[in-house]
Amino acid sequence: MKKNIEPCYYGDYLHLDKVLGAQELQSEKYGDAAHEEMLFIIVHQVYELWFKQVLHELNAVIDTFNQETVKDQQLTSVVHRLQRVIQIQKLMNDQIAIMETMTPQQFLSFRDYLVPASGFQSIQFKRLEIALGLKRDFRIDFDKQSFYNRLTDKDRALLENLESKPSLFELVDNWLSRMPLLKTEEFDFWQYYKKAADEMLDDDHQTISSNDMLSENEMRQELKELQATKENFDALFDEAKFENLRNESKFRLSHKALLSALFIKQYSEEPIFNLPFQLITALTEIDEQLTIWRYRHAMMVQRMLGTKIGTGGSSGHHYLKKTTESNRIYLDFFNMATFLLPKSALPELPEIVRRRLGFYLQ
Amino acid sequence: MKKNIEPCYYGDYLHLDKVLGAQELQSEKYGDAAHEEMLFIIVHQVYELWFKQVLHELNAVIDTFNQETVKDQQLTSVVHRLQRVIQIQKLMNDQIAIMETMTPQQFLSFRDYLVPASGFQSIQFKRLEIALGLKRDFRIDFDKQSFYNRLTDKDRALLENLESKPSLFELVDNWLSRMPLLKTEEFDFWQYYKKAADEMLDDDHQTISSNDMLSENEMRQELKELQATKENFDALFDEAKFENLRNESKFRLSHKALLSALFIKQYSEEPIFNLPFQLITALTEIDEQLTIWRYRHAMMVQRMLGTKIGTGGSSGHHYLKKTTESNRIYLDFFNMATFLLPKSALPELPEIVRRRLGFYLQ
Amino acid sequence: MKKNIEPCYYGDYLHLDKVLGAQELQSEKYGDAAHEEMLFIIVHQVYELWFKQVLHELNAVIDTFNQETVKDQQLTSVVHRLQRVIQIQKLMNDQIAIMETMTPQQFLSFRDYLVPASGFQSIQFKRLEIALGLKRDFRIDFDKQSFYNRLTDKDRALLENLESKPSLFELVDNWLSRMPLLKTEEFDFWQYYKKAADEMLDDDHQTISSNDMLSENEMRQELKELQATKENFDALFDEAKFENLRNESKFRLSHKALLSALFIKQYSEEPIFNLPFQLITALTEIDEQLTIWRYRHAMMVQRMLGTKIGTGGSSGHHYLKKTTESNRIYLDFFNMATFLLPKSALPELPEIVRRRLGFYLQ
Amino acid sequence: MKKNIEPCYYGDYLHLDKVLGAQELQSEKYGDAAHEEMLFIIVHQVYELWFKQVLHELNAVIDTFNQETVKDQQLTSVVHRLQRVIQIQKLMNDQIAIMETMTPQQFLSFRDYLVPASGFQSIQFKRLEIALGLKRDFRIDFDKQSFYNRLTDKDRALLENLESKPSLFELVDNWLSRMPLLKTEEFDFWQYYKKAADEMLDDDHQTISSNDMLSENEMRQELKELQATKENFDALFDEAKFENLRNESKFRLSHKALLSALFIKQYSEEPIFNLPFQLITALTEIDEQLTIWRYRHAMMVQRMLGTKIGTGGSSGHHYLKKTTESNRIYLDFFNMATFLLPKSALPELPEIVRRRLGFYLQ
Incomplete structure (x- = not known):
């Protein structure tokens, strides 16, 4: 069985040349290396890696629900994967504390080089929202706008294609x-x-x-x-x-x-409701963790910028706070206690x- | 030196007879013991113990700032104590996850016995808010009201007396x-x-x-x-x-x-700004953690009750969410990045x- | 239905007079109030409250397994309760960070007043260990000894009685x-x-x-x-x-x-293995969290005392570290990957x- | 001032093509894609990104201490950077919970493809240990061996060169x-x-x-x-x-x-000891967090493999547990309470x- 398997070396396996070679400080490029820009880049890259993992899980779950019948054995996997997503979300929420070790002044030392880049341009985050069920119509106005204006044509086409497919929300509703x-x-x-x-x-x-x-x-x-x-x-x-x-x-x-x-x-x-109950609970929790993330993220941006504008040329934390309540997806589960x-x-x-x-x- | 010190026994030292004898289930009293009421009681008692510790720290800090001059050596203590408060706040925020292991249905099995008790009646929490600087005028209407209507005369008098003294906010402003x-x-x-x-x-x-x-x-x-x-x-x-x-x-x-x-x-x-900077940062962080607590607490209540009314006879989570943004105390420090x-x-x-x-x- | 239910007041319901009246500083009694003794007392009281909750859950689980047959519906409760125990354990592990805000010097300012009290005298912790399955024969020598020597007769009798009953380990083994x-x-x-x-x-x-x-x-x-x-x-x-x-x-x-x-x-x-699998996983996790707790606790004691003796008159951290590996209970589940x-x-x-x-x- | 700065696009700035293009599943290559290999890769890549950030901070601190005199203003930076390292370590410790969402059986579905890669081959982790002060002589035997046998010539030369330079331990000792x-x-x-x-x-x-x-x-x-x-x-x-x-x-x-x-x-x-005290405390904490990481990491490996051998062809968790106590660097600070x-x-x-x-x- 192990025949024909080539030996594997840690650094090659993980493609560390790529991953660890992807930190290019703009401040250095303009002759004025800012120590904290490294943190800024790495924190965002880690987020993107976790987004990729979350998408990997969500897409597998969506594939399962896209079948005509979902076998009981598959439901075990579905719940397991959603619970993994929650664990990752909790870690991502705690990760905000690391960004907060950067002072506003340290951020100011390289802010100007990043204009007009913006976290609103994270394609993976938008894919994640769409996969969960946050399609355009449910977004607040600013958020809708940003779909059209801030992305490259290719990225926009990708997202629009995704929006035309059934989201996890719709699939679970059907199920x-x-x-x-x-x-x-x-x-x-x-x-x-x-x-x-x-x-x-x-x-x-x-x-x-x-x-x-x-x-x-x-x-x-x-x-x-x-x-x-x-x-x-x-x-x-x-x-x-x-x-x-x-x-x-x-x-x-x-x-x-x-x-x-x-x-x-x-x-x-x-017994027969055990896994469905866990599924509903997991989706509720994913929504709650996402909401906590939006809220803490908005606070962090406010603390970093006050009422200054962000690199994207807008006062980010206003929009971020608005999305906290409005971009809820599984609110019906959340409110079910009613x-x-x-x-x-x-x-x-x-x-x-x-x-x-x-x-x-x- | 150790002469005359009586031997100490773990359980006596901690008065465990009192602490562990203070869980009286209402549901049991009415003949219908609900398993989760124990959790409900203990979670709240733990919060109250932490509130006592936080007040212990805040009052010591207030005493220091009430002096005419604050010695440099004392500033070390002040910062140390405020940082301890932050650690406790972080734990209290995480503790919400424990309450969330109770399902809405489990809560319903004893909710009716608690009417009209309400977390708004926690005197220590109000003392903590007042000590930090949240006096009546800064509260939202509902919150103001609850000072007069929901407390015993003795408790109200105690809080009103505290409100007449300088808060940490005022003392730090003076300093x-x-x-x-x-x-x-x-x-x-x-x-x-x-x-x-x-x-x-x-x-x-x-x-x-x-x-x-x-x-x-x-x-x-x-x-x-x-x-x-x-x-x-x-x-x-x-x-x-x-x-x-x-x-x-x-x-x-x-x-x-x-x-x-x-x-x-x-x-x-x-050097001379090192401790003052830590003081300002700690107060900002305390405010931020309190805000996170209010927000997560409001979400937890919503998840537990939906739009049902709480034991205090009002739909708690509405009021709680309102206080999240409005009851900020050290917002000027928070916004200073401006x-x-x-x-x-x-x-x-x-x-x-x-x-x-x-x-x-x- | 709500007839005949007396109105409930927050502070009375939680018996806050008892809970918040149970902090008696030894250092104050001997005329030399140490600020940090309050923290020391409250941290321990919070632990004891959590221990009470954990025992509440474990005993309910034990009762279930003591029946001749365990119904499928009951297994849902069992798993739910064990998962709550894990959540509490995680919080207790994080709580160590709060004790660590006390410096060794601060601890020294009241250590002498506590002799010969010791955490080894926590009856609830021993009950918890016994309930999980750590009976005397499995303990390391020092730990065995402390059962006989450090407790009051009444406490010892209580524990010995518990040891004569089937533990959760034995009941799960039978099941x-x-x-x-x-x-x-x-x-x-x-x-x-x-x-x-x-x-x-x-x-x-x-x-x-x-x-x-x-x-x-x-x-x-x-x-x-x-x-x-x-x-x-x-x-x-x-x-x-x-x-x-x-x-x-x-x-x-x-x-x-x-x-x-x-x-x-x-x-x-x-499907039929879903809950049993969760049960096994939960017991493994409880054991792992307990091990992490012992380990971090031992480190904390070492950091607080160095090689000094503790209040119990022994160099606690040695014994604590020994128990980390030896007092494992569900090691067979843990090693099952083999x-x-x-x-x-x-x-x-x-x-x-x-x-x-x-x-x-x- | 902002003249001549080219517009910046989120995905380009973060080189997401590299970072998100670096997950190549071996199991897929051999025709048998294992869902959880993605998690395994991403978890390790995230660790490596954090290692890079930690090295960025440690190297800046080392540069400061390599100067003839360390200015008071620089000490503020040093402490700030070490405290950031601690925050990152705490997150890395919590991240183990994410790896633990992978079951042993899921790991077995791709373990064989990774032979003989091993976490012992992480150059950055060794650099981090060396920078802190864990040079070869202080390592346990197995660990020493792995320096010679498991690395490429280039990697070994790099580490040996680093070992010839003063570590943070030595520099702080001098200071x-x-x-x-x-x-x-x-x-x-x-x-x-x-x-x-x-x-x-x-x-x-x-x-x-x-x-x-x-x-x-x-x-x-x-x-x-x-x-x-x-x-x-x-x-x-x-x-x-x-x-x-x-x-x-x-x-x-x-x-x-x-x-x-x-x-x-x-x-x-x-006042003059405030920052030096924070420096000592931070180094103690870094050592403690590293120890917790080693311990939890060893437990996780044991849970994943039992007594089976790991991909590196050795029973990893034995070695890992040994390093927990022996690879301590700032133990003198830790034991100072003595x-x-x-x-x-x-x-x-x-x-x-x-x-x-x-x-x-x-």
Whole structure:
């Protein structure tokens, strides 16, 4: 088996000549080497290497979901890969602390040489966003603009091609929509659910009304929000209402997918839901880590530049902060707690359903 | 020396009977023990212990700055203690991941028993905010309200008393204002500085104007912001203008303190500025870590509750997110990069000044 | 439902009077308050709170495994709880950085007041070790000794009682041994496995022999270790040999449990093995995190004391370092890679087996 | 000023064609692409990028200490750069968690293609060790061997050349030895110190003798170690004795450097010692983080391979574990707590000395 395998040398295997030969200081080129430009370059190169790895994982996951049926064994891989993505994201978030060892003044010593380069030009980061499901329509205006203006033709074409393909969000939505489990029992289960939800919301109404720490204004506000939650619940049980809210961007998941996800979350301890639950949790976590990254990144840029403009010729941290909340992708999973009921309020599943959620051997 | 010291036993020394006897599950009391309520209690108790430690450090630092003169040796302690606070904050931020191992459904199994308790009732956290400088006037409305309505009379009186004393922010502002260094050289230095700043801003104007990736709207916006930056710079050199902006809450530091801080940041490598620079950096970092904590905390609450109301009878995560940006205390330090110039644009300090920034032995 | 629930106040609910009233500085008592003793106390109290939480999780897991059959739904909880333990362990490891903000000199200012208290007297830590499976016989000599000499009678009795009950290690071993899956196919599978393993070991023999970077001595050493690995493999297929090695403490798991664990690891992507695989991985991780904790803790003590004796009257870091390697509990899981074969070397499972590893619906 | 600066494009600036084109899977080359080989390559490439950054910082620090005099302003940079190294080390330690998302079985699917490459062939890591002060004589045997056998001629020559130059350890030792402060007051101070140390050791003797939790054996052992500590103290005050112990490798620092470092640690709050104290602390921390890295790295290799041999044809984790303790460089700083006395036992410094430790303005 090991025949014909050529001996491998560490440095050659890793192509260290390329990797370690790719740090070219602009400040040096213009005769004024700035010590910290090395850090600036290496930090960005490390990010790009991690982006490549994250894309490697996401694309493999997308390939799996692009098949007609996803085998149970493949779901193990999918979850494993997404959990690896999360580990990498956590490290990338911590890596911001390293960039913050550079003082604003040190950055100023080479900032002018980098104009008009900008982190907005990272193709891999945009690919990563698109793969997860952040297509153009969901971006904030500045972000949309930057797709057209800041990229080379080739890069733009590449991204536009990617946007024409189904993203992980869409594939997972489809996969959830196809889940057969709800069909048979649908009627009874969601009836029961509606009743339990109504009781919970009535309790909440009472809690707010009797909260004498709220000012009149605040109470009005709270009750208004409770009313919105009630309407969301109504939409849960009424597809037409749901589609209306979805058109107003209150939801992004399809109605069926949302119901499947909710069912999985409510009964996550059932064997057959174990991996789907981990999948949903992983996607929620990926979205949360990405949000933390955007937030910390925006703070770091602000600390480095104050209200000065960045190398790209714009005051980056404003745009970055805006994207923090608006560029959420899996927000429906994140907000799903809205619809969850306590275990004690849930119906016992009939034996016949239960059995279908278990293993062959039971 | 060791005479008369009674033998010490680990458990007694740490009063473990008290500490480990303080977990009383409400769900158990009402006959329905919820496994995760233990986690909920312990996570909060650990936070309170860390708050106590942070207050221990902050109060010691405040005591030091309350003296008429702060000795150089004491500044070492001050910086050391603030850096310890940062370490604790980082751990507290990571601790959110532990709370996130509780699923929304697990939380729902005991949420109802906790009404109307709320994290807004943590006296130590409010003390910590007040000690750092977040007095009532700087809080957002909801937060102001909660001071009056949600606390016992005793707790409210305690906090109001604290608010009447100088906070760390005010003490550091005073200390910076008293720094003698600027007096003699003031005129020349800041003249030079103004000229260099003007050149930098003109360059930035050109960078924006020739940035063909900006839409017309964006360019207008960018130039407007540049204009604001210019006005901030003007205020730097004109105390009256500065006071106007300060009255509009554009600055919180006094004019003299801001100039001192800026001078320290520009010449941080001079021995005499080493500790002051570390002090400013530590306060900036404390503010940043607190902001990260607020942000991650708000996200965690949202993930746990969705748009449901919390135990305190309000949709907590809205208020929490609002405080993230508005409750910043040392924002002037954070934004100081606005006014920093690259080393190459700074004047050589005259020998006589330089000498005064060094050690006795030189 | 919410009737009859008394209103809850944050500070009362958390018993903050007890928790925040439990910091009594010995140095203050003897008239010489040391600022850092507060940190020392609080760091230890936080550890004890986490230990309580870890015990809460471990005991729940032990209860589950003490039942005659473990339901699939319960396994979800078990894994979830063990993963929470790991999160807590990671935080505890990072917490060492906070203790390290105390300088040796600061520690010396109150060390003498604590004699002869010692971290070896933490009952909860010993309970945690015992619950995981570190009973007396597995401890190093010093550690054994400290069970008898350093504790109160009551504490000792408590621990001895715990040692008489089955630990998590033993329960998991039993549970793995009971797994029915191997029975039917046993013969064929392990035959095939043996053959594949022999080929792999022959390849390794060749790799070592042709490694001209090894000195003669080293090559002899390497081949000796390969021989030991071969003997371990032989024992895998021969229960009598296995028992011999187990008596020499080369293994701790029973033969059947080890084979089950190995099978699970080899086919972890099969649905029915998903949770068992996560269980094994979690126990491995708990052991690894505990080892990292011991190691970093030993280093911290050394840095704080050098070769000075600790408050317990012994040079703690020596003992601590010794326990790092010797007090491993789930080492068999950790070393299991020894016996793993690449996917490509494994047999295709017969359809009938495969089916039995899947869901009812397939 | 910005004239003549060519526009900069993100991807070109970072040479992403090189960096992202450097992942060539061996498994793919041999027709059998293994998904996880990408992770393996990228993790190692990221490590190499960080090594490059660490070397960039260490070399700049070495350049500074290679000058005849180190200016106070330069010391600020030195400390800043070493603290950046520590931040990078912490991230590298956390990065091990990412490698651990690869299962042993996944690694086995491409292990055979990498023979005989080995992490021992990382030139940058060896350069980093040498720069810090780990020259050949201090290495364990296996490690020494690997310098000769596993490298290309060019690489070996490069390292041997580096070994002929002064390392950071030697330069810092020289710099400490040159510190003038001790000269004048030496006699009195160290006399006083000796007396205080003797008292402390007598107290410790009593603590051990009256520790009835120690067995006879243990007490003998403890007293023996106390005796060794006493002898170390004697050597502190007697250069000849010190040199003897140094020849036995009990110390690595020169006598004068050790005394200077001790003085700095005892009086670290004096302004002039602030940066030197931070320097010593940073080097201690770098050594500790490197040790943690070695330890966790060894554990990771063991978990991945068990007792199997690695790609380099040897059972890597044995060697790795050995290096953990033996390859310590700044152990004298780490163990310095041995010689520290509590503040209360130290002499008041005479006013004339004190003054010389302060600023010009005081």
